[in-house]
Amino acid sequence: MSGRYRKEKNCLNCGHTVEDHFCSHCGQENIIVEEDALHMIAHATADYFHFESKFFHTIKPLLVKPGWLTQQFVAGKRVAFIHPIRLYIFLSIVFFLVILSGGHKAKEHIKTAPEIKLETQKKDSVVIEKTFSLDLENLRASDKFATVEAYNNYQKTLPKSKRDGFIKNYTIKRNIELRDYPGGVSKKMTEDFVHNLPKMMFLLLPLFALLLKLVYIRKKKYYYEHLIFSFHLHSALFLSALITILFSWLIGFIYNIGYVLQALCSVYIIWYIYRSLRTFYDSKRWITAIKILFLFTGYAILVGITSLIGIALSVILM
Template sequence: MSHGKIREDKTCLNCGHQVEERFCPHCGQENTERRQPFYFLFTHFIEDFTHYDGQFWGTVKNLLFKPGKLTNTYLEGKRQKFVPPVKLYIFVSFITFFVFALFPMVNINSKDKDNEEHNKTSLVKIVKPVTSIGTQKIIDSIKAKKTLTEEDSLAIEKLKMIPDSTEIEEMMDMDRTIDPDFSGKNYKTKKSYDSAIAKNPGFFDFLEKPIAHKFFELKEHGVTKKELLDNMLEKSFHNLPKALFIYLPLFAFFLWIFHSKKKWWYFDHGIFTLHYFSFLLLTILLIFLFGKVAKLTEIKALNAVLYLVMTILTIYSMGYFFIAHRRVYRAHGLVSIIVGIMLLTINFFAFMFLLVGLALVSFMMIH
């Protein structure tokens, strides 16, 4: 990997030792000229991340096509052959979320107003016959019975809870100011809500109260449903990389629980986790980019190929964990699959819990 012209003087500028070749044997600094052309800044940046000597591209190739290979190699002590796990994850994460920021997956602000109104009207037209007419007919038919059983009364109450077309239209109207509704009661003010909570305290009040107060605060400022959704999506997107980074130790912890504590240290599970999440982010990025290209092109044959590749990547990403898990932990095939299913199930619910927490944090951060 070349970072510039070699100096004729063999004395290292950093530590003063003699440099026989390109790098100083004492401190490792490259013995290049101090002054470089302007383009050197860009080439140096690219080389530092991609390592044109093959380290970066070899890492990516093994990460994508050889599940578990990077983890096994690293745990064997061969740590100069590929990009270190932490550096790999940070780089892949940076590139992925940078691309997502350039080409947003969801951009509510760019939606056409007429199209949004058309969609809302269409939905109301579809639901209206069911809610306003169909539901009422069912209620009338039940009431027409000579004697009403307890089940009939319960059915009528449930049917009355189904919103009519007016309520659906109000829910679909994103330009309406948010209207807080807690515990099934539509409190008009923060004061009325606090008064009701004081009279009838609940076990989860410590969670509901700050959220309710935030809703009333936003309502007072005239925040619409659309503005609320836009802000939450924006805040969640900015917080997602942090949330993922926080979740890494938890994923490694679940691995630690299900494997021998004598044979596998928590550090080992951490390396596996970093490589696995790097793969997931890279795969998601590739699927996202292929999807963007498919939307831009009108060539049917190319679109068919792109969607086929996206489907293959999606299926492959689902099986990747099981392949990598078996190769790294060397468990019996059936045992590895059972443990893998349990791990993915636990992590699914844990990650959903994290996303809910992220949404709440994002909501509380709205001003």
């Protein structure tokens, strides 16, 4: 954009003096505001290709050099790459949009991401009911009442010692309110749980970083370094799952090899986790293999905890 910069040295955004082309205080470019359409389009196009170049410059090492991108970021080499949090947000949005709107075929590929394990709606309903230890007879007790008011009036006729507890009381009321929902309460809970997955992931990532901190406590790394590694790792997993879904969809018009691609993706994910841990934490093969077992166990526990939180939110907010 040479020749389109303002001659004045005051920043239009914050008022500070601009020494060169960008304000050292707020970062805004000191360009002419009243530019013609041609220059405006050219400037927007340059910004777009700059982002595109930065994006692909980040994606390539993310996929083929596990752990290297985190090393570069921690070392201070950040200008050429997309920020890990911004990268994760972008890929997670695309991933969950595909999963939530791609129909049953896309949802079959959810199992390629290790942190998301969903089966059919029927199995989900059983998991949710078991998780809360809900007795089906108690859940069906709502069928005896036409309205919540009728249930409340019935409860008032009972002695306090015989009345339903808080959880059962709330469950029955919600069941009455959602009785006419297509598929029933269990389906509603499952749908809300799936839609809460993106929020749960933002809770899971910091917890996973804390787990990494504990497992690699002798490496003397700061917590934020583990957090950056967590964002890069999950970004790579989301991207590999998206690529698998895309190829399964494209090749599916000719051959049905979805399960083969899923198997290859699973092998790639296991290799990626192993290689990224070795690269970033500079650990030996056998030590990395042992720590992966601890990480998988701890990760499963964290997924269980965040899942319970997600299910609880789906019950409270539905």
